[in-house]
Amino acid sequence: MHLRNIDSRDWETILIIQEECYPELEPESLSVLQSKWQLSPQTCFVIEADNQVVGYSLAHPWTLGSPPSLEQVTGQVEQADTLYLHDIALSAGAQGKGAGRAVFEKLLTLAQQLSFNSISLVAVQGASSYWKKQGFVKQSIHKSLATYTPDACYMVLKL
Numbered sequence: 001m002h003l004r005n006i007d008s009r010d011w012e013t014i015l016i017i018q019e020e021c022y023p024e025l026e027p028e029s030l031s032v033l034q035s036k037w038q039l040s041p042q043t044c045f046v047i048e049a050d051n052q053v054v055g056y057s058l059a060h061p062w063t064l065g066s067p068p069s070l071e072q073v074t075g076q077v078e079q080a081d082t083l084y085l086h087d088i089a090l091s092a093g094a095q096g097k098g099a100g101r102a103v104f105e106k107l108l109t110l111a112q113q114l115s116f117n118s119i120s121l122v123a124v125q126g127a128s129s130y131w132k133k134q135g136f137v138k139q140s141i142h143k144s145l146a147t148y149t150p151d152a153c154y155m156v157l158k159l
Contacts, residue, residue, distance in 0.1 A: 001099045002048045003106060006037055006056065010046050013053040014089075021089040024125055024149045028071055035073040036060050036086055043083065043110050047090065047099045054094035057103045058086040061114070065139070067122050067154060070147040082156070083111040085121040104134060111159055119157045124149040131155050 006014070011030060019027050037044045040060035047055035061080030068074055068084070088103050111119050122145060123131050128138065136155035145152040 001054075001094070001097060001102060003045050003102060004048060005041060006044050006046050010053055010056070014046070014056045017053075017056060017089050017091050018087075020091060022125065025070065032071050032073055033058065035075070039074050039076065043107065043114075045103070045106070047094060047103065049094060049097075049099075055088070055090035055099055055103070057088045057107065059083055059107055059110075059119075060086065061116070062120070064118060064120055064156070065141045065154075066143050067120065067141075067145070081116065082118045082120045083107065083114065083116045085119055108159070117159055119159065121155055122148055122152050123155050124152050126151060128153050128155060131157075 011034065014033065015027065015030060018033070036058045043059040045057055046053045060074060061077055062068065062082055062084035063077055063080060064082040085107060088100055090099055107119060121131065121136070128151070134157065136157045138153050139156045141154045145154065
């Protein structure tokens with residue numbers, strides 16, 4: 001497995017992987033996904049195996065306690081204080097091979113290099129148990145998570 005920055009040729013495959021990984025959600029549009037990448041290309045990447053994209057990760061600076069809604073175009077945040085992990089998505093063939101761990105370790109390093117004190121996310125489709133094992137803690141927020149799945153919960157990892 002190899003991690004590299006996203007380039008324009010990757011988006012068709014990213015959209016396919018998104019649809020595969022999130023059957024309970026309406027897929028986000030290309031423009032929404034690209035807005036996250038454009039906001040912070042250094043924290044967004046794809047996972048390759050045998051020169052094929054098998055996964056992706058989208059993360060960007062954001063405001064703690066106020067995750068973006070699904071299908072929300074993201075833009076510059078004046079006082080970003082967390083690295084928001086929008087997505088780590090792996091195709092079925094890439095799961096169980098350490099790709100998710102490699103992505104997460106890279107994000108931890110990047111968050112510290114960018115001087116963030118936390119990584120935050122919204123866990124969906126039962127993923128909260130996975131993120132809890134990584135050190136994330138559920139946190140109550142005032143913002144509705146109605147655009148996500150019914151089990152959605154906001155989680156934070158303090159660095």
